[in-house]
Amino acid sequence: MDTSLSLLLFSFSFFIIIILNKINRLRSPASKDKLIDHHHVISHSQGPKFPQGSLGWPVLGETIEFISSAYSNRPESFMDKRRLLYGRVFKSHIFGTATIVSTDAEVNRAVLQSDSTAFVPFYPKTVRELMGKSSILLINGSLQRRFHGLVGSFLKSPLLKAQIVGDMHKYLSESMDMWSEDQAVLIQDVSKTVAFKVLAKALISVEKGDELEELKKEFEQFISGLMSLPVNFPGTQLHRSLQAKKKMVKQVEKIIEGKTRREKNKDEDCDIAKDVVDVLLKDSSEYLTHNLIANNMIDMMIPGHDSVPVLITLAVKFLSDSPAALNFLTEENMKLKSMKELTGEPLYWNDYLSLPFTQKVITETLRMGNVIIGVMRKAMRDVEVKGYVIPKGWCFLAYLRSVHLDKLYYDSPYKFNPWRWQERDMNTSSFSPFGGGQRLCPGLDLARLEASVFLHHLVTRFRWIAGEDTIINFPTVHMKNKLPIWIKRR
Numbered sequence: 001m002d003t004s005l006s007l008l009l010f011s012f013s014f015f016i017i018i019i020l021n022k023i024n025r026l027r028s029p030a031s032k033d034k035l036i037d038h039h040h041v042i043s044h045s046q047g048p049k050f051p052q053g054s055l056g057w058p059v060l061g062e063t064i065e066f067i068s069s070a071y072s073n074r075p076e077s078f079m080d081k082r083r084l085l086y087g088r089v090f091k092s093h094i095f096g097t098a099t100i101v102s103t104d105a106e107v108n109r110a111v112l113q114s115d116s117t118a119f120v121p122f123y124p125k126t127v128r129e130l131m132g133k134s135s136i137l138l139i140n141g142s143l144q145r146r147f148h149g150l151v152g153s154f155l156k157s158p159l160l161k162a163q164i165v166g167d168m169h170k171y172l173s174e175s176m177d178m179w180s181e182d183q184a185v186l187i188q189d190v191s192k193t194v195a196f197k198v199l200a201k202a203l204i205s206v207e208k209g210d211e212l213e214e215l216k217k218e219f220e221q222f223i224s225g226l227m228s229l230p231v232n233f234p235g236t237q238l239h240r241s242l243q244a245k246k247k248m249v250k251q252v253e254k255i256i257e258g259k260t261r262r263e264k265n266k267d268e269d270c271d272i273a274k275d276v277v278d279v280l281l282k283d284s285s286e287y288l289t290h291n292l293i294a295n296n297m298i299d300m301m302i303p304g305h306d307s308v309p310v311l312i313t314l315a316v317k318f319l320s321d322s323p324a325a326l327n328f329l330t331e332e333n334m335k336l337k338s339m340k341e342l343t344g345e346p347l348y349w350n351d352y353l354s355l356p357f358t359q360k361v362i363t364e365t366l367r368m369g370n371v372i373i374g375v376m377r378k379a380m381r382d383v384e385v386k387g388y389v390i391p392k393g394w395c396f397l398a399y400l401r402s403v404h405l406d407k408l409y410y411d412s413p414y415k416f417n418p419w420r421w422q423e424r425d426m427n428t429s430s431f432s433p434f435g436g437g438q439r440l441c442p443g444l445d446l447a448r449l450e451a452s453v454f455l456h457h458l459v460t461r462f463r464w465i466a467g468e469d470t471i472i473n474f475p476t477v478h479m480k481n482k483l484p485i486w487i488k489r490r
Contacts, residue, residue: 048384050391051100053082053091061093070474075373079103079402089388095124099395100388103402105409109429110385111377111396113437116140119377121439122395125230130222130241134292135299143287145438147280147296152442154279159272160202161349161449167198167207168453169347176461184467184484187316191309195450199304202446203297204255205275215251218244219301226302227475245298252294256281260290276300307371307434308447310477312454314369315361317483318416319455320466325361325418330459332357337460352452353445360418362451363426366433368416370401371477375435403430462487 056062062078069078079101082090088104102108111119120140123131131137136147154160171194179185196216201207206215225241232238256277263281273279280293319326332355340347353359377396382389390396405413409430410420424431434441441447458464467484471477 048387048389050389051089051091052086055093063094066094075473076402076405079399097395099397100390101397101399103399105403105429107386108398109436112398112435118383119379122376122378126228126238127226130225131299132295134295136296137299146285148442150279150283151276154273154276155442155446164198164449165349165453167201168450171197172457179487181487184486186482186484188313188479188482191312195308196305199301203276203300204252218248248298249294252297253290256290256294304443306476308450310371311365311447312451313479313483315365315451315455318365322416328357329361333456333459349449352449352456358452358455360421362448363421364416364418367404370404373401374399400432462489
């Protein structure tokens with residue numbers, strides 16, 4: 001299917017979504033108070049101002065142009081055009097809702113660091129239905145902070161990092177031993193398979209056999225519905241995805257019941273958490289029910305399933321196109337491997353994270369690749385940020401990609417240059433590849449670790465030539481041809 005036809009189908013899908021949203025909105029008496037006039041901009045000579053911009057066509061807004069740009073090789077062109085006209089913060093109407101769009105690093109940081117009294121997460125209707133009301137991606141307040149804190153602490157623990165290094169070594173060795181020099185290796189597929197195995201074990205201690213295969217099959221069906229029409233009846237993708245999630249939840253609930261039963265019988269050492277489920281079961285909160293835990297284990301697979309494989313694949317893509325960076329990274333990793341062979345020591349997790357140039361490559365890949373192109377929030381009240389008013393009920397889109405590719409913040413922003421991070425600090429508002437604030441991705445360190453281990457194994461075992469391929473940026477970032485490479489063993 002070519003791009004133009006895909007765009008037509010996708011545009012038509014969103015047309016239906018927008019019509020449904022519009023009908024629902026018109027049913028509400030308060031709806032008229034929530035929208036600002038399409039042809040006038042509210043401004044103040046003194047004090048905060050309402051962002052300038054356009055709400056586009058009636059009903060459709062500017063969604064079609066946004067999607068058209070998103071499918072191009074410069075998705076940020078939609079933002080660039082409006083930034084020149086209206087400034088770095090502007091109003092628009094996309095995906096069926098009035099939206100304040102920000103390409104300003106400081107404004108984005110302020111909004112993402114706000115609490116739930118000002119902003120809450122916003123997702124399309126289909127995503128909300130698939131996640132459910134108790135999803136960690138949607139809940140707010142003390143329960144969200146408790147859940148996020150428990151999971152984040154475990155994901156950052158040395159114990160889990162050591163486990164992941166061992167698992168990555170095992171899974172990569174099994175895969176790479178089978179690679180043929182006569183056949184292309186699809187990096188995107190390999191990284192996705194390995195990352196899912198690592199994730200399933202870290203979350204629920206499922207690592208092999210029919211149980212893992214069944215989980216993976218149902219998960220693929222589940223995520224297929226994330227960008228589907230919000231129509232739920234037998235035969236629709238949303239219905240199939242919801243049914244797949246029910247099956248996965250039952251599977252995870254059985255695992256939880258087994259853990260609970262063994263804990264009562266003292267069949268295993270219960271003082272040490274082996275996975276995220278163990279961590280949550282040990283908490284005394286009455287709100288962390290077995291069903292809530294099971295549902296959230298499925299939801300937590302989504303960012304891990306996409307983000308890590310895409311990060312790995314894009315790193316290999318950018319390195320393949322930058323021989324100088326690839327040679328520098330290879331030398332660094334070969335030196336570490338030789339040193340460990342001489343001492344007879346294994347590679348530990350902190351060995352991988354201490355490779356300075358490898359970490360710069362990963363950082364630059366996150367900046368250029370924009371695994372997460374933006375983050376959406378909904379204003380719970382009128383909020384003033386850096387002189388702008390974001391009205392209650394409006395959506396806010398922090399478009400991270402525009403910030404990461406802005407020449408105001410980065411010299412030659414479209415050039416892959418890991419060396420730029422020798423002089424730069426990552427802890428700035430202009431670099432936020434995984435969002436920010438209370439909802440900052442708790443698996444950030446693990447994503448870096450998995451990418452580091454993958455690149456180490458790849459460059460120390462193989463030389464390769466990458467095939468021609470194109471980065472697709474919408475609806476999710478991925479390689480058009482899954483990044484084929486032809487390898488030669490060292």
